Amino acid sequence: xxxxxxxxxxxxxxxxxxxxxxxxxxxxxxxxxxxxxxxxxxxxxxxxxxxxxxxxxxxxxxxxxxxxxxxxxxxxxxxxxxxxxxxxxxxxxxxxxxxxxxxxxxxxxxxxxxxxxxxxxxxxxxxxxxxxxxxxxxxxxxxxxxxxxxxxxxxxxxxxxxxxxxxxxxxxxxxxxxxxxxxxxxxxxxxxxxxxxxxxxxxxxxxxxxxxxxxxxxxxxxxxxxxxxxxxxxxxxxxxxxxxxxxxxxxxxxxxxxxxxxxxxxxxxxxxxxxxxxxxxxxxxxxxxxxxxxxxxxxxxxxxxxxxxxxxxxxxxxxxxxxxxxxxxxxxxxxxxxxxxxxxxxxxxxxxxxxxxxxxxxxxxxxxxxxxxxxxxxxxxxxxxxxxxxxxxxxxxxxxxxxxxxxxxxxxxxxxxxxxxxxxxxxxxxxxxxxxxxxxxxxxxxxxxxxxxxxxxxxxxxxxxxxxxxxxxxxxxxxxxxxxxxxxxxxxxxxxxxxxxxxxxxxxxxxxxxxxxxxxxxxxxxx
Numbered sequence: 323x324x325x326x327x328x329x330x331x332x333x334x335x336x337x338x339x340x341x342x343x344x345x346x347x348x349x350x351x352x353x354x355x356x357x358x359x360x361x362x363x364x365x366x367x368x369x370x371x372x373x374x375x376x377x378x379x380x381x382x383x384x385x386x387x388x389x390x391x392x393x394x395x396x397x398x399x400x401x402x403x404x405x406x407x408x409x410x411x412x413x414x415x416x417x418x419x420x421x422x423x424x425x426x427x428x429x430x431x432x433x434x435x436x437x438x439x440x441x442x443x444x445x446x447x448x449x450x451x452x453x454x455x456x457x458x459x460x461x462x463x464x465x466x467x468x469x470x471x472x473x474x475x476x477x478x479x480x481x482x483x484x485x486x487x488x489x490x491x492x493x494x495x496x497x498x499x500x501x502x503x504x505x506x507x508x509x510x511x512x513x514x515x516x517x518x519x520x521x522x523x524x525x526x527x528x529x530x531x532x533x534x535x536x537x538x539x540x541x542x543x544x545x546x547x548x549x550x551x552x553x554x555x556x557x558x559x560x561x562x563x564x565x566x567x568x569x570x571x572x573x574x575x576x577x578x579x580x581x582x583x584x585x586x587x588x589x590x591x592x593x594x595x596x597x598x599x600x601x602x603x604x605x606x607x608x609x610x611x612x613x614x615x616x617x618x619x620x621x622x623x624x625x626x627x628x629x630x631x632x633x634x635x636x637x638x639x640x641x642x643x644x645x646x647x648x649x650x651x652x653x654x655x656x657x658x659x660x661x662x663x664x665x666x667x668x669x670x671x672x673x674x675x676x677x678x679x680x681x682x683x684x685x686x687x688x689x690x691x692x693x694x695x696x697x698x699x700x701x702x703x704x705x706x707x708x709x710x711x712x713x714x715x716x717x718x719x720x721x722x723x724x725x726x727x728x729x730x731x732x733x734x735x736x737x738x739x740x741x742x743x744x745x746x747x748x749x750x751x752x753x754x755x756x757x758x759x760x761x762x763x764x765x766x767x768x769x770x771x772x773x774x775x776x777x778x779x780x781x782x783x784x785x786x787x788x789x790x791x792x793x794x795x796x797x798x799x800x801x802x803x804x805x806x807x808x809x810x811x812x813x814x815x816x817x818x819x820x821x822x823x824x825x826x827x828x829x830x831x832x833x834x835x836x837x838x839x840x841x842x843x844x845x846x847x848x849x
Contacts, residue, residue: 323369325578326528327841338362338483339514339585346507355507356478359586363481367447374446377416378481384412385456386476389463394471406464413453413460420446425653448487450650452480454617459494461621468494475501484583488575488846490593490613497588506587515819516791517584522831523784524577528844529837532571535774536842538767539564539712545759546718553733556760557725559767564712565705566774568845569598572611575844577784580794589793592785598704598778601696603667606704618647637672641665651711656719660710667703735764782812789816 323330338359346355368375388409392402418426420443427440459479462468470476478501479494480486500506542560545552552560576594583590593612600606607615626639641662648661675685688696706723713719724730733754734742745751756762785792817823 323366324841324843325575325582326525326838326844328838331525331835334362334366335582335585342586343507343509347509352501352504352507353474356474356501360474360477360481363478363483363486366483367481367486370447371444377420377446377449378452381413381416381452381456382477382480385409385460385480386473389459389468389476390471392460392463393466393468402464406460409460410457413457417449417453419443420449422649422653451489451491452486454491454614455480455485457621458491458617462493462495470494470498482583482588484579484588485590488579488844489611490576490579490591491617492591492613496591500588510587512791513585513587516788516793517581518831519581519817519823519827520584520784520788520793521578521581522827522834523787524574524579524581525834526830527570527574527577529574529834529842531774531777532567532569532574533837533842535563535570535770536567538762538770539567541760541762542722543712543714543718546722547714548759549717549721550759551730552722552725552759553730553754553756554725554728555734555764556756556762557722559762559771560760561705561709561712561722561726562771562775563767565708566771566778568708568711569778570774571845573783575846584793592794594783595785596778596783598701599697600700601693602700603664603671603703606700607664607668614647614650618643622646633676637669640668640672644668654714655716656710656713659716659719660707663703663707663710667707737764782816786812787815787817789813791817791819 323334325331341358342355342362345351345358364375364378367378388405392405392409423443424440427438430436431438459468459476475498476494479492479498482492482497485492539560542552542556543564545556573594579593580590591613595609595612597606597609600609623639623643626642627635628639629636642665644661644665645658646661648657648659648664651657651660678685706726709722709726710716710719713722731754732751734751735756736753739753742751743753746753756764785794
């Protein structure tokens with residue numbers, strides 16, 4: 323079931339919320355309310371493919387038992403560390419089988435010339451996310467940071483539907499104490515108003531921004547995958563369109579997850595914080611898929627040694643972390659290259675910071691011009707990496723990048739000839755029009771990309787729009803107390819429970835619902 327489906331918005335979500343509070347408001351009925359939420363979450367997951375429920379159930383039972391043994395059993399025949407490693411290996415083995423078995427067999431056949439055959443294995447929905455969530459539980463149990471024994475609560479921790487499919491990756495110690503607070507079982511109007519506002523802002527981003535700009539990315543990448551040549555303009559237009567589709571798709575999903583969880587009074591962690599405003603690649607990974615970045619840092623980079631064993635080892639650890647992070651996103655060499663690119667970016671970023679320190683620069687102070695250059699270079703690097711993230715093959719990605727660099731010549735649409743015709747005098751740029759492979763509507767493409775880039779770069783994110791009513795604790799980046807005129811304007815426009823915002827919210831909701839002409843999956847659902 324998708325967040326952006328009528329079935330979810332008008333049936334599943336309201337029924338889940340209403341019955342949860344009807345049960346929970348009764349004294350001593352909180353466990354029944356949790357049982358209802360677990361049942362609803364299993365239904366939510368099984369609605370995709372009931373066959374996957376058996377895998378989810380096995381995973382929950384296995385990890386609960388391992389976690390319980392790590393916390394409670396003192397007469398283990400093996401050390402707790404060995405048990406923890408066993409638990410993690412079983413979890414990773416499940417992902418390896420369902421997600422990478424075909425990939426490994428195909429590559430083995432290519433290298434050895436063998437002809438091993440394995441039936442195509444269907445990837446169970448959300449296996450990466452519910453597995454990572456439970457790995458955090460095992461590690462927390464091993465460290466003694468998780469105290470609770472309730473199996474029912476553990477089921478809710480794993481399956482709570484707002485985070486089940488595509489994150490954020492939550493910790494038991496952060497999520498379950500909220501359900502232990504009896505006050506959340508009493509319906510509060512602010513849960514409903516704020517939760518729905520954030521949910522529909524996310525829906526708006528998904529169906530109005532992401533889905534509409536996607537139609538300009540799809541033909542470009544499809545043409546590259548079919549081996550058709552692209553012009554300079556087509557390549558840049560398609561890649562920028564995908565850059566924005568992914569941004570608003572994931573931003574919208576993150577808002578809808580936070581909003582739907584807050585309808586129950588539950589606060590999920592921030593997972594998306596205006597990453598295209600990042601001024602370096604380290605900053606980018608502190609803003610993009612924040613909980614996955616934290617997971618890779620805490621459970622892979624630091625155990626590998628982090629930055630504790632010298633620079634060379636630190637950079638090696640960074641590369642390993644990002645390569646595996648890339649592979650986590652998909653079983654394909656293009657994802658490995660994408661992760662490797664970001665590993666190289668991070669190494670360069672750390673080296674550059676070291677060089678500036680050696681020069682005596684204060685990294686906390688920077689001129690607006692140098693900050694602007696840093697932001698532009700960071701954005702450009704991220705855009706280039708998305709080519710590998712989206713293309714189906716390395717060859718397709720290489721063809722798109724070649725076109726973006728002008729290897730096929732720099733050709734712009736003929737409609738721009740009247741305004742930019744003087745550029746032909748330099749002998750570099752031509753106006754040969756577009757290929758028949760994409761048939762992009764130039765005006766709509768340029769207008770849509772320009773508008774969404776301005777939104778991504780210069781407007782506050784949802785948490786900043788919500789201001790003091792935002793359920794997540796964040797640093798008010800870009801909107802601070804000692805603000806300049808620009809910040810003061812945005813602060814004056816922050817969400818308030820008043821009639822003006824009621825009308826604005828109604829418009830956002832109405833436009834979003836009217837735009838639900840077709841249901842499209844969120845991009846991160848495939849991971």
